[in-house]
Amino acid sequence: MITLSAYVIVAIVLFGIGTIGVLISRNLIILFMSVELMLNAANLTLIAFSRAMNVLDGHVFVFLVLTIAAAEAAVGLAMVITLFRNRETINIDRYDLLKW
Amino acid sequence: MDITSATIDLSIIYPELALLVASFVIFVMPFFRGPTRFAPFIAFAGLLAAAIFAAGQWGSQQSGFFGMVSCDNFGVAFKHIFILTSAIALFMGYRYLVVKGINRPEYYGLLLIATVGMMVMANSTDLVVIFLGLEVMSVPLYIMAGMARRSLESNEAGIKYFIMGAFASAFLLMGIAFVFGAAGTTDLRRIVADFNFIMSNAQPFMLTGVGLLVVGFGFKIAAVPFHSWVPDVYQGAPTPVTAFFSVGPKAAGFAALLRVFAFGFADVTIMVTVFQMLAILTMTVGNIFALRQNNVKRLLAYSSIAHAGYVLVAVVAGGSEGLAAAVFYLVAYALFNLGGFAVVVLMETRSGCKSDFSELAGLARVHPYLSAILALFMFALAGFPPTVGFFGKFYIFAAAVKAGYIPLAVVGVMNSFLSVYYYLRVVKTSYFDETDKEFAPVKYTPAVVLVLTVTVIGTLGLGLFPQQLVEFSRAALFAFL
Numbered sequence: 001m002i003t004l005s006a007y008v009i010v011a012i013v014l015f016g017i018g019t020i021g022v023l024i025s026r027n028l029i030i031l032f033m034s035v036e037l038m039l040n041a042a043n044l045t046l047i048a049f050s051r052a053m054n055v056l057d058g059h060v061f062v063f064l065v066l067t068i069a070a071a072e073a074a075v076g077l078a079m080v081i082t083l084f085r086n087r088e089t090i091n092i093d094r095y096d097l098l099k100w
Numbered sequence: 101m102d103i104t105s106a107t108i109d110l111s112i113i114y115p116e117l118a119l120l121v122a123s124f125v126i127f128v129m130p131f132f133r134g135p136t137r138f139a140p141f142i143a144f145a146g147l148l149a150a151a152i153f154a155a156g157q158w159g160s161q162q163s164g165f166f167g168m169v170s171c172d173n174f175g176v177a178f179k180h181i182f183i184l185t186s187a188i189a190l191f192m193g194y195r196y197l198v199v200k201g202i203n204r205p206e207y208y209g210l211l212l213i214a215t216v217g218m219m220v221m222a223n224s225t226d227l228v229v230i231f232l233g234l235e236v237m238s239v240p241l242y243i244m245a246g247m248a249r250r251s252l253e254s255n256e257a258g259i260k261y262f263i264m265g266a267f268a269s270a271f272l273l274m275g276i277a278f279v280f281g282a283a284g285t286t287d288l289r290r291i292v293a294d295f296n297f298i299m300s301n302a303q304p305f306m307l308t309g310v311g312l313l314v315v316g317f318g319f320k321i322a323a324v325p326f327h328s329w330v331p332d333v334y335q336g337a338p339t340p341v342t343a344f345f346s347v348g349p350k351a352a353g354f355a356a357l358l359r360v361f362a363f364g365f366a367d368v369t370i371m372v373t374v375f376q377m378l379a380i381l382t383m384t385v386g387n388i389f390a391l392r393q394n395n396v397k398r399l400l401a402y403s404s405i406a407h408a409g410y411v412l413v414a415v416v417a418g419g420s421e422g423l424a425a426a427v428f429y430l431v432a433y434a435l436f437n438l439g440g441f442a443v444v445v446l447m448e449t450r451s452g453c454k455s456d457f458s459e460l461a462g463l464a465r466v467h468p469y470l471s472a473i474l475a476l477f478m479f480a481l482a483g484f485p486p487t488v489g490f491f492g493k494f495y496i497f498a499a500a501v502k503a504g505y506i507p508l509a510v511v512g513v514m515n516s517f518l519s520v521y522y523y524l525r526v527v528k529t530s531y532f533d534e535t536d537k538e539f540a541p542v543k544y545t546p547a548v549v550l551v552l553t554v555t556v557i558g559t560l561g562l563g564l565f566p567q568q569l570v571e572f573s574r575a576a577l578f579a580f581l
Contacts, residue, residue, distance in 0.1 A: 008281075015274055022267050031263060038270035042277045049281035058280060061228050065273060068235045072269075075242050076262050082246065083255050095256045098332040 007048035015041035028080050028090040032073075039069050109164045112171040114153040115179055116216045122146025123212035129205050139205035140194055143212055147187050150215075154179040161578075167287060168226045175223035177427060177576035178355045181434055182222070185348045186215040188438045188554070191547040192445045193340035199449045200338065202248045210240035211344065218348055222355035225363070227276045227286040230356050234272065234320070237352060238265050241345065245337040257336025264319060264329035272316025278309030288364035295367050310365055314374060317360070320353035321408050323378045324385040331389075334401035339448050339455070342397060343441030346404045347434045354411055354430060362415065362423060375416045376508055383409030383515040390522045396444055396455040399522060400437070403481060406519060407433050410496055413512050417499040420577055425495040427573040432492040432562065436480035439555030443474045446548055450540045462539035463530040470542060471530045473552055480559045482523040483516045488563040495570070 014037055021034030043062045050058025084090055110117070123146065126139045154176055163170035189211055197203040217237025224230050242265060246258020276286060282302035283291045291298065298306055318326040334342045361371055386406030393399040411433075414426035444455050453459055464471040480487035493516055500509040562569050 011277075015270075018270065022263070028259070035263070035266045035270055038267070039273060042270065042273040045274065045277035046280060049277065052281075053284050055284060057228075057286065058277075061280075061286070064228065064232060068232070068269075071235070071239055072262075072266055075239055076266065079242070079246055079255070079259050079262055082249055083259055086250070086252055086255055092259075095259065097253050097256055098260075098336050 004048055004052040008045060011041045011044040011048065014038075014044065026091050026093055028083070028092055031092065032076055032080070036069060036073070039065060109162070112157070112162055112164045112169060115150040115157070115183075116219050118149040118153060119146050119212045119216045119219075122149075123209040123216075126205050126209035126212070136205045139208045140190060143190055143208035144187065146212055147183050147190070147215075151180070151183045154183065163225075167289070168229045169220075169223055170225050171223060173576050173578045174355070174358075174427075175219075177572065178222035178351060179219050181351050181431060182215050182218045182348055185344060185351070185434055185438065186211055188442070188551050189340050189344035189348075191551045192343055192438075192442055193338075194547040195545045196338065196340050196445050196449055200248060201250075202338065204247075207244065207247060210244050214240040214244070214344075214348065218352035218355075221352045222359075225288040225359060227279060227288065227360070230359070231269075231272060231276055233352075234356070235269065237349060238269065241265075241341075241349060244341045245333055245345070247341065248338055251336075253336040254338060255336075257333045260329050261333040261337075264333075268316050268319030268326070271312050271319070275309045275312030275314075275316055278305050278312060280309075282306040282309060288359065291364055292366075299367075307368070307370075310368055310371070313360060314371075314378075317353055317357045318378065321350055321357065321411075322382075322405050323408055323412065324381040324405065327382070327385070327405050330405055331393075331398050331401040334404070335395060335397045339397065339441060339445045342400075343438055343445070346400065346437055346441065350404065350408060351430045351434065354408075354415075354426065358415065358423060358426065362418060366418075372416060372418075375412055376505070379409050379412035379416055379508065380511050381409075382406070382412055383512060387515050387518045387522075390519070393522070394457050396447075396457065396460070396526065399526070400440060400444070403519065403523075404437065406515065407437070407481075409515070410493060410512060413500050413505075413508055414496045416505060416508060417496070417503040419499075419503060420574070421499040422496075422503060423577050424570070424573040425492075425499045427576050428495055428566075428569055429492040431569060431573070432480075432488040432559075435555050435558040435562070436477050436487065436489055439552065439559060440474070440477040440481065442548055442551045442555065443470060443477065446470065446542050446544070450542060457526075457529050458533075458535070460526065460530045461533035461535035462537075466539045466541055473556060474530060475527045476556060476559060478523040478526050480563070482520045486563045487559050488566065488569070489559070491563060491566040495566075 018034045018038035022031055025031045043065055046058040046062050122142050125142055129136050129139060157171055157176045161172050193207055197207060214237050217233050220233030221230055242262040245261045246255055248254035280286050282305035283298045322330045383406050386402050386409055390399055390402035411426050411429050414422050447453055448455055480489035483489045483493040497509045497512050
């Protein structure tokens with residue numbers, strides 16, 4: 001039997017990896033994946049709590065979050081493609097026209 | 101819950117539906133050759149219909165969709181703010197987009213969808229629906245920031261906004277997950293009802309969740325230290341979009357923040373300290389960085405950060421007076437900030453204008469009226485009487501003093517004195533700076549003139565007779581606390 005706290009700890013670790021990834025990665029695609037990892041950490045938390053409390057709300061919420069993540073990914077990847085066409089790089093350190 | 105017997109009352113989301121219908125019509129247009137030029141008119145018709153529906157909802161306290169959407173005065177007041185902002189952004193974009201070669205009907209459609217998202221955010225007491233509204237608002241805004249596909253600055257603004265926005269959403273979502281874990285529900289009303297029970301049983305989860313929510317909302321309202329994306333995005337995005345960013349999402353963020361923290365988690369005592377720190381940091385950092393900007397859009401970006409700080413002071417003050425001051429200031433800020441941006445939009449419709457400070461030189465000689473209007477908005481932003489900016493700040497600081505946060509009010513007042521320097525620098529440049537270059541005349545268009553008229557009348561009229569707006573703000577809080 002895997003306890004609730006185990007799931008929550010895994011989710012927190014995933015969230016932490018995602019956060020660190022966003023903060024230190026210089027590659028847009030990896031950055032993007034890190035954000036998705038953070039969203040999925042939140043999904044895992046929701047499902048774990050939902051299962052532990054025997055309510056369905058969390059499960060339904062996860063479906064909404066998945067949809068939103070898909071919409072975000074569509075927009076984000078389109079932007080990455082536009083940027084790559086114009087600048088021929090996906091290293092975010094090179095996007096320095098506007099001072100970060 | 102028996103689904104069949106529960107009737108879903110669509111009338112409480114009529115304003116949102118009106119905007120959605122209009123935006124869908126606009127999105128279908130590009131498939132046909134001719135009608136795309138009608139897009140702005142359809143968008144305006146949608147906004148008008150939404151405004152009429154929203155006005156009809158004023159005073160009715162209902163909730164529907166199993167308590168997930170609530171339609172109280174607070175939400176309806178914010179609906180009006182969003183509709184106004186959206187209409188002004190629409191008028192500003194009308195010629196600007198043509199001049200910049202990005203006149204696509206999608207601008208108007210996305211504008212309406214973003215407005216729907218904001219309305220949903222402001223009209224819910226359920227964390228899930230607030231999150232959905234936030235995403236419905238954010239995703240179109242990412243596209244709008246990067247809308248000028250050939251402009252490298254716009255691309256960069258879009259991707260930066262996207263990354264920071266998605267990052268913030270993840271924090272917000274994690275926060276909601278933890279609150280859900282602690283409370284077993286995402287409905288703020290049920291959380292309020294069981295608050296003591298939740299705190300005694302699952303305090304660590306609750307506090308973690310609330311902390312993550314603060315980070316998520318902090319990004320959306322651009323509070324320091326979560327503000328790093330603001331100047332870049334504001335500078336790079338097309339100017340009408342920037343104008344929309346600086347008011348709409350910020351007001352929506354504050355609406356949701358008030359719902360969550362002034363209503364839902366009002367009893368988490370540590371929040372007052374946290375918001376106090378945020379307010380002081382936001383005001384001070386925003387103003388200090390604004391001092392040395394040489395681009396008008398970037399200056400307005402830092403100034404918008406500082407203004408978020410003033411509103412946070414009102415949030416800290418709390419109570420009916422503090423929250424009324426927050427609503428008042430958001431309306432006032434919408435008027436004079438959009439007005440300021442309208443002048444920048446006019447300047448930028450000339451070729452090659454990047455809205456650097458040096459390009460303002462000589463404005464007063466060629467366009468005495470326009471530079472007087474610009475000066476009026478700068479005075480309003482700085483908080484001079486008789487503009488509405490003065491009364492708004494006065495109301496906020498008075499509420500803070502009355503609630504006993506005297507040091508906070510003192511920091512706020514000192515900050516508004518500091519801000520006078522850079523606002524007056526804009527005025528000084530347009531009136532007194534000499535330039536060798538010929539000042540290319542600005543071409544007025546009816547749409548922008550209308551925007552300027554509305555914002556000037558609002559800024560001066562509400563400054564002289566603020567009573568109406570004070571009553572509106574107080575009524576907005578009816579049955580909210």
